[in-house]
Amino acid sequence: MSVKTTREEWLAYLERIASGNSLAQASFSIPRRKDEETARKLSVRPIKLKSGLFYQFERHLNNKVFHENVAAEQLPEKLADAMNSYKQALFKTADADVQVLANKKGELTMISRAKTVKEEAVPREHNRSKQYVLPEGEPVPFLAALGVMTVEGKVVKAKYDKFRQINRFLEMVADVVSELPRDRTLRIVDFGCGKSYLTFALYHFLAIKEGLPVRIIGLDLKKDVIEACSKLASELEWDNLSFSVGDIADYEDRSPIDMVVTLHACDTATDAALLKAIGWEASVILSVPCCQHELFRQISQPILQPLLKHGILKERLSALVTDAIRANLLELAGYRTQLLEFIDLEHTPKNILIRAVKSRKSDHAQLKAEYEQFRDFLSVSPYMDKNMNSCV
Structure with a gap:
């Protein structure tokens, strides 16, 4: 009322x-x-x-x-x-x-x-125990179906890390849910959804807990994984959650997309997903990058040779530089961007989440100058940079 x-x-x-x-x-x-x-x-x-x-x-x-x-x-x-x-x-x-x-x-x-x-x-x-978005002891059907908790709501000991990861992800979503439109059904795309623990969690949080009208599509290259996810969505009677087999770069949708999620997409697949999100002018972007090889082969700077001559250090630097470039390009595209600590995914030790919220552009000239100086200092030509003009 x-x-x-x-x-x-x-x-x-x-x-x-x-x-x-x-x-x-x-x-x-x-x-x-x-x-x-x-x-x-x-x-x-x-x-x-x-x-x-x-x-x-x-x-x-x-x-x-x-x-x-x-x-x-x-x-x-x-x-x-x-x-x-x-x-x-x-x-x-x-x-x-x-x-x-x-x-x-x-x-x-x-x-x-x-x-x-x-x-x-x-x-x-006060300060006694961690309060989760999905509390322990509260039965959640999709978590029970995925083996994370029992039907009574008890978290399975072997799946506790997954339970923590799901809640950490939802905390990051909860912080920006107010940035999403309220005048229509929310449309969300999850690129590289995999087994879709977090896709199901996102739907549960937005549609069930928050009561928002939402439609989510999960996209992945593995047909058997998509079939399993589709079956579970059907069993839960979540008609507005669907899954399809497909590649990030080839995915086309002319409808407004309000949120783009991309978790552990390898190398430039993350960049392709971010470019799609920018092109759609998505209100919120959540991305956890995975392996990052592109700039490892490119970085060259004599001043940094004492560091770059060690492969393991060069690899770590390349990953940090890659995410810094992504964050700066998102800012240049009009997004307020944060790099946040996530929880390690089971397939990768990477634990940085890029969270970007659409906002008005500011100090564009200064941001562009700072970014180009940084890029040129390291002699790199990032995939995302080269393809920005195609989406903005």
Whole structure:
């Protein structure tokens, strides 16, 4: 139910959830101002400290995370202040999930979705155990089907690393989900999906947990793997998740693509996927590169000869240079780009994830000059650079 809300009604709602200790989680997104002082994301959750019930405000600002513990009696005022800085918020309580939207005038609309089963807002023990996007002990059908957990929700010991990897991936998705469009069904392509643990996790998170309209297609060259993934999607009755056999470079789709995922695509296959994403003007790009051979054969710089003469060091440098070039080219294409630490994939020790979010271009001339100087210093001619003009 969607209702325009007066300030008095808004403040009364905040007082009600605070006095009843019913707030399980709140998240604020889409800052009203693009400045260095406003966190791109703010989340709130109850925690139990020795001195009683508090609410932890977690702010993500300039790639850093800041925490503030607020006493329960201060919660309504703090939540009201927070809403003044954001266009959107989601409050999860025992009885309902309430989305709050603010227009340019600061007027609020509340969209409430009642829960069929009442949930208790339980404060978490502070710093005791890792809180996952997909919690331990909560049955998840696709994880049970893939052998990661039992039907009762217990994580299989041999699959715990995979369970952690899935949750780490979803944490990175959760940080940028507010950047995705809300006016249509989201379209997502996963290049080189493999066994699709993360593809299924992405669908579960967006469609089941977040309730967003979404259509995901997984693409891979291995026919038997695609058949197995298609069978599982059918068994789960996830009609908007499909899989196809195909090559990244040959994939064509003229429909708007909102997110592109590419995990452990080898060498320039990663670059091909990134170029596709740029051409589609995808809102979000998530990429974990795998083997990177192209620049290993190209890098040449006499000043660095003490390093380059050692093959193992040259290999590591080539991988870092490759990802740095990809990040810079994404920035030149108008993306806000981060290199984040991921969890090792089973097929590769590479653990860097490139996360890019579409934004307005800024300081293009300076970025271009810095990139070209870096590229020319190492005497490299990257695949992605040579093919940028074909997609922008």
